[in-house]
Amino acid sequence: MNSKEIYFLFDRNGIKTHAVIPIDTYEAFVGLKSMVKNTASLSGHEIYTMTAKHITAHGYPSGRRFKPSFVILKGSKAALICVKSLPANVTELREQLKDSGKLELDQENNCFVFTSDVEFSSASSAAAVVAGNVRNGLDVWINREGFSLKHSGFGTVARKNKKGLKNGKA
Incomplete structure (x- = not known):
């Protein structure tokens, strides 16, 4: 088994039921879980x-x-x-x-x-x-992640440039 490969297990009907993943991928998922757990709820405010x-x-x-x-x-x-x-x-x-x-x-x-x-x-x-x-x-x-209001997307307005594109994008 290659350390970067993911294997899937299937039931009798061909539906994926389990995944076998490398340990470094598992640890990355565990890190993401704690990061999501420590963010503000959707009903709350980000401080x-x-x-x-x-x-x-x-x-x-x-x-x-x-x-x-x-x-x-x-x-x-x-x-x-x-x-x-x-x-x-x-x-x-x-x-x-x-x-x-x-x-x-x-x-x-x-x-x-x-x-x-x-x-x-x-x-x-x-x-x-x-x-x-x-x-x-x-x-x-x-x-708490170190982002300012500006970097979090506050205070910015999509402006049209001379070509009629918003922020340089079509």
């Missing part, structure tokens, strides 16, 4: 994480794939101090979150903490609130 200035926040994209909103999960952290160049709309948003009690001071960890899930209009606005400076949310939110 993305952002780390900046020794704080970590978790959340997930919501809505349309090409322009998703972003939900930061309760318990996520946000930087205590913002850069002076932070746009006024982000500074105001942070103040509104503090005033409403959705963002509270965590003196022990020297940061802010989200007291409830909060939905933002974009992944970038969520990232800016968390980091206290401007960030491209499609790049900084990373899933």
Whole structure:
């Protein structure tokens, strides 16, 4: 038996009932099984994480794939101090979150903490609130497999080029 060959066993009616596979193929299947087992369920959300200035926040994209909103999960952290160049709309948003009690001071960890899930209009606005400076949310939110929102297909729109092809394809 060749180490790369797969053999099948058949019943009396000619229907495949078993497969004999090489051990390395079997081990690859076992690895895939654990990978599938550890992914988010179809009804759940794939969680993305952002780390900046020794704080970590978790959340997930919501809505349309090409322009998703972003939900930061309760318990996520946000930087205590913002850069002076932070746009006024982000500074105001942070103040509104503090005033409403959705963002509270965590003196022990020297940061802010989200007291409830909060939905933002974009992944970038969520990232800016968390980091206290401007960030491209499609790049900084990373899933457990190491893929950014951008690499996971968020924020992209199929555009037609001059030849009328979408993304260069017919």
